[in-house]
Amino acid sequence: MSDVILSSSAALLIISRCGIPLGFGDKSIGQICQEHHVDTKTLLLLLNSSIIENYDPTPEQIASVHLDSLLKYLTNSHSYFLDFRLPAIRQRLLSAMSNCPQDLTYVIRRFFDEYAEEVRKHMSYEDRVVFPYARKLMAGERDSHYNIGIFIKRHDQIELKITELKNLLIKYYTAPSGYEMTSVLQDIFTVEIDLAGHNYIEDAIFTPLIEHLEQKMA
Known part of the structure; x- marks a missing residue:
């Protein structure tokens, strides 16, 4: 397990969101999963999907996913x-903008808060409606009033708007140059990639799994 994490920072996030703490010594992935009640096949699929570029899970891999382990990962995410x-x-963004003109600070703060609220609504819908389904x-149990197709139609790419925030900061941030805003921008770049990866797991693993379960009950 430690070798996997050392080779990829994405693996560290996957492990953490599956509820697996650090400090596992030289134990294998299977041993760690057994200790923390995480399905091994599901964890390996999450790791491969996050680490390997353009990874495309097979129908057999999708069908073998343990839904409880996947939902634990998604809700923790x-x-x-x-x-x-x-x-x-x-918090770091506001600190970096402490010497900016008030009108620019207001615009960027409002833009960020609107974006964060958009993300909250997106994820809250999944937590309240999709995951219980x-x-x-x-x-x-089959709900005659809902199906995964409804989720697919409204599943927008929440990481896209954060690209606009990056552009706003890069083009119009006018305070003296410094490391603080550069560091904030690096955080924004990182969370953009992370959100895209999160969406990919929902689209490439979660959604096909629910389609598979629906077909079994048809």
């Missing part, structure tokens, strides 16, 4: 973005 990552970036499917 939402908490990471909403409760930790975005608030931390906001998936759990019911797994329990053998």
Whole structure:
């Protein structure tokens, strides 16, 4: 396990969001998964999808995914973005803009807050509607008023608007040059990639899995 994390920072985030703490010594992935009640096949698929560029899960891999382990990863990811990552970036962004003109600070703060609220609404819908629907499917219950096609139609790419924030800062940030704003921009670049990866897992693993479960119950 330690070799996997040392080779990829993305693996560290996957492990953390699956509820696996650091400090596992020389234990194997299988041993760690057993200790923390995480399905090994699901974790390996998440790792491969995050580390290997253009990785395309097979139908057989999708069908073998353990839904509880996947949902644990997805809900923990939402908490990471909403409760930790975005608030931390906001705090650092405001600190970096402390010497900017007030009108520019207002515009950028408002833009960021609107974006964060957009992300919150997006993830809240999944937590309140989509994931409970998936759990019911797994329990053998079919909701005649909902299907995964509804989710697919409204599943927008939430990382796109953050590109506009980067452009806004790069073009119009007028305070004296310094490392603080550069560091904030690096954080924004990183969270943009992270959100894109999160969306990819929902589109390439979660959605096909729910389609598979729906077909089994048809």
